[in-house]
Amino acid sequence: MAVKRRQPQSRRRRGAAQPFPPGRYPVVIVGSGPGGLQTSYFLRRLGVAHAVLSADAAPGGMFRRYPLFQRLISWSKPYAPAKRGTRSYEWYDWNSLLADESARRALVPERMDGTSYFPSRAEMEQGLVAFAGDARVRVRYRCRWEATRRTDDGFALVTSDGEYACRAVVLAVGMAEPWKPDVPGLELVPHYVQTQAPRAYAGQRVVILGKRNSGFEVADALLPWARQIILLSPRPALLSIHSRSTAGVRARYLLPYEDHALGGGVFALDAATDRVERTASGYRVVATGTTRPGGFAFDAEAVIAATGFTTPLLDLRTLGLATFNQDRLPALTPFWESTTVPGIFFAGTVTQGAVGLKKHGIPSNSGGVGGFRHNARVLAMYLAEKHFAVVVPRSVVRPDEVVPYLLSEVARAPELWNQRSYLARVVRFDQREGPRDEGITPLAHFVDASGPDAVAIVLETDQTGDHHPAVYVRRDGRVTEPVLPSDPLHNFETAEHRAQLTALLDGLL
Amino acid sequence: MSTRTELIDTLAGLALFADLSRPQVEAVAHTFEEEYFADGQRVLRQGFSGSNLYIIVTGQAAVHVDGTQRAVLSRGDFFGEISVLLGEPPAGDVVAMGPLRCLALPGPDLEVFLLTYPRVSYRMLQAEARRVRSANLWR
Numbered sequence: 001m002a003v004k005r006r007q008p009q010s011r012r013r014r015g016a017a018q019p020f021p022p023g024r025y026p027v028v029i030v031g032s033g034p035g036g037l038q039t040s041y042f043l044r045r046l047g048v049a050h051a052v053l054s055a056d057a058a059p060g061g062m063f064r065r066y067p068l069f070q071r072l073i074s075w076s077k078p079y080a081p082a083k084r085g086t087r088s089y090e091w092y093d094w095n096s097l098l099a100d101e102s103a104r105r106a107l108v109p110e111r112m113d114g115t116s117y118f119p120s121r122a123e124m125e126q127g128l129v130a131f132a133g134d135a136r137v138r139v140r141y142r143c144r145w146e147a148t149r150r151t152d153d154g155f156a157l158v159t160s161d162g163e164y165a166c167r168a169v170v171l172a173v174g175m176a177e178p179w180k181p182d183v184p185g186l187e188l189v190p191h192y193v194q195t196q197a198p199r200a201y202a203g204q205r206v207v208i209l210g211k212r213n214s215g216f217e218v219a220d221a222l223l224p225w226a227r228q229i230i231l232l233s234p235r236p237a238l239l240s241i242h243s244r245s246t247a248g249v250r251a252r253y254l255l256p257y258e259d260h261a262l263g264g265g266v267f268a269l270d271a272a273t274d275r276v277e278r279t280a281s282g283y284r285v286v287a288t289g290t291t292r293p294g295g296f297a298f299d300a301e302a303v304i305a306a307t308g309f310t311t312p313l314l315d316l317r318t319l320g321l322a323t324f325n326q327d328r329l330p331a332l333t334p335f336w337e338s339t340t341v342p343g344i345f346f347a348g349t350v351t352q353g354a355v356g357l358k359k360h361g362i363p364s365n366s367g368g369v370g371g372f373r374h375n376a377r378v379l380a381m382y383l384a385e386k387h388f389a390v391v392v393p394r395s396v397v398r399p400d401e402v403v404p405y406l407l408s409e410v411a412r413a414p415e416l417w418n419q420r421s422y423l424a425r426v427v428r429f430d431q432r433e434g435p436r437d438e439g440i441t442p443l444a445h446f447v448d449a450s451g452p453d454a455v456a457i458v459l460e461t462d463q464t465g466d467h468h469p470a471v472y473v474r475r476d477g478r479v480t481e482p483v484l485p486s487d488p489l490h491n492f493e494t495a496e497h498r499a500q501l502t503a504l505l506d507g508l509l
Numbered sequence: 510m511s512t513r514t515e516l517i518d519t520l521a522g523l524a525l526f527a528d529l530s531r532p533q534v535e536a537v538a539h540t541f542e543e544e545y546f547a548d549g550q551r552v553l554r555q556g557f558s559g560s561n562l563y564i565i566v567t568g569q570a571a572v573h574v575d576g577t578q579r580a581v582l583s584r585g586d587f588f589g590e591i592s593v594l595l596g597e598p599p600a601g602d603v604v605a606m607g608p609l610r611c612l613a614l615p616g617p618d619l620e621v622f623l624l625t626y627p628r629v630s631y632r633m634l635q636a637e638a639r640r641v642r643s644a645n646l647w648r
Contacts, residue, residue, distance in 0.1 A: 181512070181513035182512045182513050182514055183513070233539065234532070234535045234536040234538070234539045235536050235539040235540045243615075270536065271532070272531075272532040272535040272536065288531075288532040289532065290532045290533055290535060290536035291536065291625065293530070293532075322545060322547075322608065323545075324543050324544065324545035324610065325542070325543050326512065326513065326516060326543070331545035331547065333547075339545070339547035339550075340547070355544050357554070357557070357559075358561060358613070358615070359557075359558070359559035359560075360558075360559040360615065360616055360617060361559075361561055361614075361615020361616055361617050361618060362615075421559075447554065447557075448550070448551055460559065462558075462559065463559075463616065463617040470558075480556060481556060481557045481558065481598075483558060
């Protein structure tokens with residue numbers, strides 16, 4: 001009886017101290033990782049009331065647990081060509097959240113101990129906790145989203161604390177659920193998240209299923225311990241230095257690949273796993289070569305499925321939410337709204353569900369904090385203006401300043417460098433009011449939606465690896481795409497660039 | 510397609526990949542990325558550089574040249590390859606007609622892909638030959 005009495009009291013005490021009791025809110029954000037914190041920060045700056053709910057006990061999201069081996073793969077450079085705390089510095093610091101106040105910027109590098117320009121997991125988590133505290137991002141913690149319903153004017157979220165009604169939902173729930181493909185026997189082996197401390201693999205032969213970043217991260221950690229490491233997946237490893245994007249295996253995990261290349265005992269093989277079997281001493285992995293024909297059978301003491309993650313979408317599919325990528329990502333508009341269930345938005349790493357133009361095959365950087373923090377600012381403004389009639393004034397740009405402004409943006413704007421071919425700086429031309437700065441906009445929206453005469457500038461990387469400005473000019477509803485020259489030092493403010501861009505805007509300025 | 514098996518079965522059923530072994534089809538499934546397009550969404554954009562190769566897995570897409578619909582593409586059809594092979598912007602828009610699922614290969618990866626799978630190259634050549642024949646019939 002005493003236990004039964006204590007539980008409700010405990011819940012009442014927690015509920016009383018917690019913000020956002022169940023009820024009606026214009027917007028509900030789910031998640032307290034970087035995507036949820038960043039979206040809440042910008043929505044509040046725009047005056048859009050909202051609740052933030054999180055199943056976790058504290059801010060940080062996946063960075064409270066991962067990366068498994070405690071070091072990120074995205075840089076924060078304590079010393080950089082741009083001054084720390086400025087907007088330009090954000091390009092050199094991919095991990096700190098964005099803030100309009102300089103004192104709340106660059107919170108991750110402040111906590112780094114100088115041993116690496118990749119923050120440790122703990123330094124990243126501390127930076128996020130500091131942001132939530134300094135910026136007073138309020139979250140109702142230990143409140144788990146459990147189900148979703150449509151209502152006449154939006155949605156109802158059923159949570160462990162009660163029901164929340166809202167017009168729009170922003171799900172910042174990460175791609176946090178371990179995922180395995182339907183290979184026979186794969187259910188027998190641990191997923192990446194269940195990998196033990198490297199010492200536990202001392203002297204063992206380890207088969208790692210997967211040749212993306214998580215597979216190479218595990219291989220890198222086990223190099224000093226495992227007797228032999230075999231990395232298996234159907235396609236050749238895609239390296240970031242070849243793909244020129246963060247979608248490839250990052251350079252800091254390349255030691256196992258170098259070992260493979262030099263014949264040191266690690267094997268990175270292109271083979272499709274047919275099945276995994278239990279044996280007396282561990283496992284047998286049976287696979288078939290893909291780029292080279294032939295069969296393989298590996299007996300190993302340990303097998304680890306580094307096969308990726310999926311988005312916890314709960315019951316959203318029953319509302320008609322379209323997904324892709326083997327049902328792991330929601331299909332999203334350029335403003336990260338479900339293409340099939342309007343009113344459901346996503347923030348954080350799931351914003352990679354909006355593919356964008358993918359020029360020259362380069363994907364957006366929405367899967368990482370460096371990219372999706374910019375998405376959060378754009379999403380907040382889109383929500384505020386579209387759903388809550390907030391008017392955000394656009395600043396005037398003097399006609400003679402348009403060309404130098406656009407070129408300085410493409411040379412230094414962190415939004416454009418972090419989100420190549422995805423986010424654009426847009427200037428609109430109004431015959432009466434003159435040029436107006438429309439801010440940062442998804443390029444796909446600019447080129448596919450109708451609108452007044454305007455110019456968008458983005459940074460693109462072509463098939464040779466050259467970074468260069470691409471200009472999208474809209475006149476009379478038709479968009480053309482001239483590309484400006486690259487520069488070996490990324491100087492896009494030369495006389496040649498100015499002359500070319502001025503000519504492209506002839507008649508608009 | 511919610512499972513790996515479904516994806517591989519679907520790919521194996523497309524004419525372009527009909528000559529590949531199952532492990533090769535699995536490698537192809539990992540080489541391409543699945544993309545989803547809502548009704549009316551543009552997949553390929555006329556006059557824009559840096560396009561990629563797309564293969565329709567489910568759904569239909571319309572080809573528009575200068576705003577006029579010229580063709581309808583459906584399951585197994587591919588597009589974007591001419592633009593990638595010639596290094597020129599596409600001559601038309603390709604627009605989703607209803608929900609459309611495609612497999613996409615980055616343009617810069619096409620050459621290596623076709624050299625790795627010559628039987629796919631041959632199938633693609635046959636499809637191009639049919640297109641040329643059809644185009645000539647209209648002259």
